[in-house]
Amino acid sequence: MKKIFISLGVILSTALLLSACHSEDPNSPVSMRKHVFKQMLSSKEVLFKIASGQKGFDAKLALTEVNALNALSDQPWKYFSEEFKSAGNGAAKDNVWTNKALFQQKVTAFKGAVSNMKQVMAADRVDFVTFKKAYHDLENTCAQCHQQFRDF
Numbered sequence: 001m002k003k004i005f006i007s008l009g010v011i012l013s014t015a016l017l018l019s020a021c022h023s024e025d026p027n028s029p030v031s032m033r034k035h036v037f038k039q040m041l042s043s044k045e046v047l048f049k050i051a052s053g054q055k056g057f058d059a060k061l062a063l064t065e066v067n068a069l070n071a072l073s074d075q076p077w078k079y080f081s082e083e084f085k086s087a088g089n090g091a092a093k094d095n096v097w098t099n100k101a102l103f104q105q106k107v108t109a110f111k112g113a114v115s116n117m118k119q120v121m122a123a124d125r126v127d128f129v130t131f132k133k134a135y136h137d138l139e140n141t142c143a144q145c146h147q148q149f150r151d152f
């Protein structure tokens with residue numbers, strides 16, 4: 001009897017696993033870009049906490065997170081190339097395919113803000129106000145792209 005329960009359990013968990021895979025293939029372009037965005041979010045959240053005063057101002061930690069964002073800043077966009085159109089939109093709006101020029105403009109603005117913040121934070125002494133300004137500029141570039149291209 002115990003054996004039956006165990007094999008039933010195995011069958012059930014396999015079925016669950018398969019259905020999870022079916023809905024979201026981790027190697028699909030949509031999953032790959034979402035994965036990068038989630039990593040970007042975790043760095044952004046640390047910066048947000050510092051900027052909003054929930055966390056003390058730690059310029060070294062902020063620089064680490066900005067460097068992490070910088071390393072990720074090239075990555076999601078390749079999964080929006082034409083060849084991946086058939087993989088579906090995920091939560092992206094259709095205009096990621098139809099208004100590529102504007103999308104590219106938002107990518108460029110974002111990368112510019114990350115690289116600016118990286119430069120700001122790499123200075124010997126950075127004051128909180130300067131940090132906050134660079135952070136808000138960066139945060140705006142995330143929000144401005146989302147407003148245009150992400151279906152919440």
Ligand code: HEC
Nearest residue numbers: 034037040041044089090091092106107110142145149150
């Ligand atoms: C140039 C446009 C653009 C910029 C810049 C951008 N995003 Fe996004 N983001 C998108 C699009 C489009 C989606 C929807 C992707 C999808 O579902 O396939 C998205 C989705 C997300 C998601 C949801 C991922 C999921 O699991 O569904 C998070 C989190 C996110 N972005 C965080 C950020 C953060 C943080 C920044 C800035 C540091 C940022 N994004 C900058 C376009 C952008």
